[in-house]
Amino acid sequence: MSDIDATAAAPKPGERSAQNAWSGVLFGVGLVAFIDEAVFHQVLHWHHFYDLGTTDLGLVSDGFFHALGWFATIAGLFLLADLRRRGALRWARWIGSVLLGAGAFQLYDGTVQHKLMGIHQIRYVEDLLPYDLTWNLIAAALIVAGGILLVRTRGSRTRAHRPGAAAAS
Amino acid sequence: MNPAGLPFAAPGAHATGAGSPIELIVVAAAASAIAAYATGVVVSRRRGRPWPWPRPALWTAGVVLAAISAAGPLASAAEASFVAHMWAHLLGGMLAPLLLVLAAPVTLALRTLHVTPARRLSRLLRSGPARFVAHPVTALALSSGGLWLIYRTPVFEAMHADPLLRLVVHAHLLVAGCLFTAAIVGLDPRPHPSRRTLLAIVLVIAVASHGILAKHLAADPPAAVPADDAQAGAQLMYSLGGWVEAAVILVFCAQWYRAAGRRRASAPADAASLAR
Numbered sequence: 001m002s003d004i005d006a007t008a009a010a011p012k013p014g015e016r017s018a019q020n021a022w023s024g025v026l027f028g029v030g031l032v033a034f035i036d037e038a039v040f041h042q043v044l045h046w047h048h049f050y051d052l053g054t055t056d057l058g059l060v061s062d063g064f065f066h067a068l069g070w071f072a073t074i075a076g077l078f079l080l081a082d083l084r085r086r087g088a089l090r091w092a093r094w095i096g097s098v099l100l101g102a103g104a105f106q107l108y109d110g111t112v113q114h115k116l117m118g119i120h121q122i123r124y125v126e127d128l129l130p131y132d133l134t135w136n137l138i139a140a141a142l143i144v145a146g147g148i149l150l151v152r153t154r155g156s157r158t159r160a161h162r163p164g165a166a167a168a169s
Numbered sequence: 170m171n172p173a174g175l176p177f178a179a180p181g182a183h184a185t186g187a188g189s190p191i192e193l194i195v196v197a198a199a200a201s202a203i204a205a206y207a208t209g210v211v212v213s214r215r216r217g218r219p220w221p222w223p224r225p226a227l228w229t230a231g232v233v234l235a236a237i238s239a240a241g242p243l244a245s246a247a248e249a250s251f252v253a254h255m256w257a258h259l260l261g262g263m264l265a266p267l268l269l270v271l272a273a274p275v276t277l278a279l280r281t282l283h284v285t286p287a288r289r290l291s292r293l294l295r296s297g298p299a300r301f302v303a304h305p306v307t308a309l310a311l312s313s314g315g316l317w318l319i320y321r322t323p324v325f326e327a328m329h330a331d332p333l334l335r336l337v338v339h340a341h342l343l344v345a346g347c348l349f350t351a352a353i354v355g356l357d358p359r360p361h362p363s364r365r366t367l368l369a370i371v372l373v374i375a376v377a378s379h380g381i382l383a384k385h386l387a388a389d390p391p392a393a394v395p396a397d398d399a400q401a402g403a404q405l406m407y408s409l410g411g412w413v414e415a416a417v418i419l420v421f422c423a424q425w426y427r428a429a430g431r432r433r434a435s436a437p438a439d440a441a442s443l444a445r
Contacts, residue, residue, distance in 0.1 A: 042408070063380040064377040066377065067373045067374075067375075070411060071373050074415065078422040078425065085430065
């Protein structure tokens with residue numbers, strides 16, 4: 001790919017701001033979906049595969065987030081690779097978007113999917129409230145942190161991979 | 170294999186044992202598929218056009234997986250165990266199609282056939298009906314829709330009583346799986362390629378549909394399947410199916426990434442975007 005990059009024009013400042021954000025948001029959503037599946041379902045066995053309280057809408061929502069989780073992780077990383085080869089990657093903006101995507105999905109999972117649609121609970125214990133609170137507060141913290149980073153990196157100039165750096169990628 | 174001792178195959182229906190006619194058909198079909206591909210590779214080499222070496226390996230592995238899902242010990246076990254049935258479904262209906270499609274059999278055929286049959290094949294592929302069947306939305310309906318039909322209608326019980334129907338279902342899963350995989354990540358020439366955004370949407374719907382069906386089977390198992398066998402089979406469908414789907418997504422994104430790179434190389438001033 002280096003021959004391709006050598007011929008590419010140098011990126012303009014602030015170029016591909018949206019792609020930085022999308023790449024991060026997708027990867028963040030995928031990361032949380034992956035942690036949910038790998039850690040909470042398969043390692044800890046806190047989450048149940050299926051719960052008798054699950055609504056049909058819950059099954060559909062769960063199925064689409066399962067699918068989007070895989071797709072978002074992989075597509076987000078390829079968008080990241082594309083930003084790198086264009087020399088338009090801005091890590092601060094990307095990481096902010098990861099936090100935002102991760103927090104948004106975690107909050108949706110913790111409120112709509114766990115509570116409204118009853119797909120499953122975080123853990124099958126007597127007092128669920130501490131688990132629900134921790135889950136959703138972490139989600140809110142991720143959203144706030146991601147939002148701050150995104151606002152602060154809005155319109156700022158591309159720092160990494162300025163002209164001449166293209167051949168290195 | 171069956172904890173409750175309730176085999177869901179009807180007595181006397183075990184016709185996939187060694188030496189049965191169906192087993193012979195499957196083995197003969199698999200052997201000729203491997204032989205035909207190998208001949209194509211040899212012919213291509215002799216004409217001085219080397220064929221990438223991973224492809225014959227992919228083809229052989231795909232054919233073997235498709236065959237063991239329809240005949241042999243796994244197929245026999247699948248008559249009494251839902252978990253074994255699900256292994257056969259995942260290997261023969263999902264993994265085998267991916268391997269077969271990545272072996273680019275149509276490209277090999279077009280390259281090695283004589284001019285007249287090659288032209289006929291090319292014309293057939295460009296014909297209206299072929300384009301309709303190969304369209305990603307049609308392929309999605311055939312593969313994902315077909316799955317719901319098999320598991321949520323009496324077809325599932327019927328296929329365990331009738332070896333011939335079982336073979337037809339296996340063939341359907343293999344062919345529909347190949348059509349779908351070819352529509353999404355096929356390497357063979359496509360006269361009318363679909364937009365990648367449409368392909369991405371179709372792919373996400375297919376993965377979602379597979380996951381929803383797996384949980385639906387856990388919630389409401391087919392009548393003849395014991396509860397714990399159904400749970401284990403449904404979880405296998407969800408998790409292992411997810412890995413095969415991830416492989417398809419990976420290939421899809423890698424192709425998109427490479428195509429975007431090629432477009433940038435050919436038109437650097439145009440600032441080609443990743444979206445087509």
